[in-house]
Amino acid sequence: MRLSAEKGYAMDEFTKGDVQDLDHLVWRTSGREKVWKGPIFDVCRVHRCSTDGREGDFIEVESPDWVTVIPWFRDGKGVPRFIMVQQYRHGSNSVTREFPAGLIDHGETAEQAALRELLEETGSHAGRMTCLGRVSPNSAFMTNRSNFFLVEDLKAVQGQCLDANEQLDVLTVPVSEAISDMGTGLYDNGIMMMALGFFLRESLSRPELVR
Numbered sequence: 001m002r003l004s005a006e007k008g009y010a011m012d013e014f015t016k017g018d019v020q021d022l023d024h025l026v027w028r029t030s031g032r033e034k035v036w037k038g039p040i041f042d043v044c045r046v047h048r049c050s051t052d053g054r055e056g057d058f059i060e061v062e063s064p065d066w067v068t069v070i071p072w073f074r075d076g077k078g079v080p081r082f083i084m085v086q087q088y089r090h091g092s093n094s095v096t097r098e099f100p101a102g103l104i105d106h107g108e109t110a111e112q113a114a115l116r117e118l119l120e121e122t123g124s125h126a127g128r129m130t131c132l133g134r135v136s137p138n139s140a141f142m143t144n145r146s147n148f149f150l151v152e153d154l155k156a157v158q159g160q161c162l163d164a165n166e167q168l169d170v171l172t173v174p175v176s177e178a179i180s181d182m183g184t185g186l187y188d189n190g191i192m193m194m195a196l197g198f199f200l201r202e203s204l205s206r207p208e209l210v211r
Contacts, residue, residue, distance in 0.1 A: 024051050032060075040064075040103065059141055066137065066146040067114040068101040068195045071124060072175070072209060073154050080175040080209060083122050083154065086186065087168035097173070097186040099195050110134075110147040118151060120161045122170050127153030132198035137191060146191060148198045175210055 027048040036043040041063040049055040071083035086097050100121040104113040111129060118124055130150040137146040162168065181187050182196050203209040 026051065030055075034062075061142045063142065063144040064103045064105075065110065065144050066101065066191070067104060067110055067117060068099050068146065068148050068191060069114045069118045070099050070132070070148065070150045070195055070199055071118060071122065071126065071154055072150060072152050073172075075172070080211070081172045082175060082178055083124065083170065084173050084178070085121055085168045085170055087166070089189070092188060094188065095186065096189045096192075097171075098189050098192050101191065104147075111149070114147070114149045114151070119158070120163075121166075121168060123156055123158045123160055124154045125157045126151035127155070130202070132195075132202055135194065137194070146194065148195050150199060150202060179210070 027050050029046060029048050031047040033045045034042055035045050041061050044060045044062060046058050046060050047055065048058060073081055073083070075081050082099065084097050085100055086095055088094070089096050100117050102113065102117040102121075104110055105116075108116070111131070114129065115126065118126060128151065130152075132148040132150055134145050134147045136142065137144065160168075160170070178187070178196065179200070183193055199209070
């Protein structure tokens with residue numbers, strides 16, 4: 001049900017009507033212009049028209065798709081742990097604790113990029129990989145998708161192989177700590193909150209992941 005400014009509705013009326021009727025919300029694209037090209041993303045101006053006659057210019061950020069890797073294992077005492085990395089982030093001007101992550105290079109699949117990032121950042125190889133989900137990281141203005149993978153059966157096979165301007169530490173964190181602290185302090189990266197959400201959904205069918 002669509003609401004108007006002239007009439008109020010009882011709370012139980014919000015779900016009335018066809019909730020699958022989405023066509024009236026779709027804006028038609030009538031023009032697109034790239035206004036800035038950068039090293040990791042481009043900016044486009046897009047002209048769109050709504051179904052009720054409104055139109056305007058909107059900004060889109062075009063970036064390669066992303067991958068986030070959730071490396072899971074049990075330590076010698078049987079405690080479930082993640083391999084995580086700590087690094088300085090220029091956008092927030094702070095050090096954050098994150099799962100290994102990065103861009104998908106041209107010609108790569110998401111799975112290939114995930115294994116490459118895991119190897120480059122942690123020196124580890126995974127014997128088992130599960131795709132947990134794929135979503136838009138910010139659908140308001142970004143065009144790319146973010147892919148999330150759980151990796152298990154980990155084995156250290158080499159040292160780090162970082163990009164020229166990468167500087168990060170590798171550490172292991174109890175799963176319980178990451179769950180309780182995500183979204184606070186060092187765990188300040190919102191994409192990691194998405195990753196943890198997918199992980200927790202997976203744990204509903206695999207409770208051993210968290211205990």
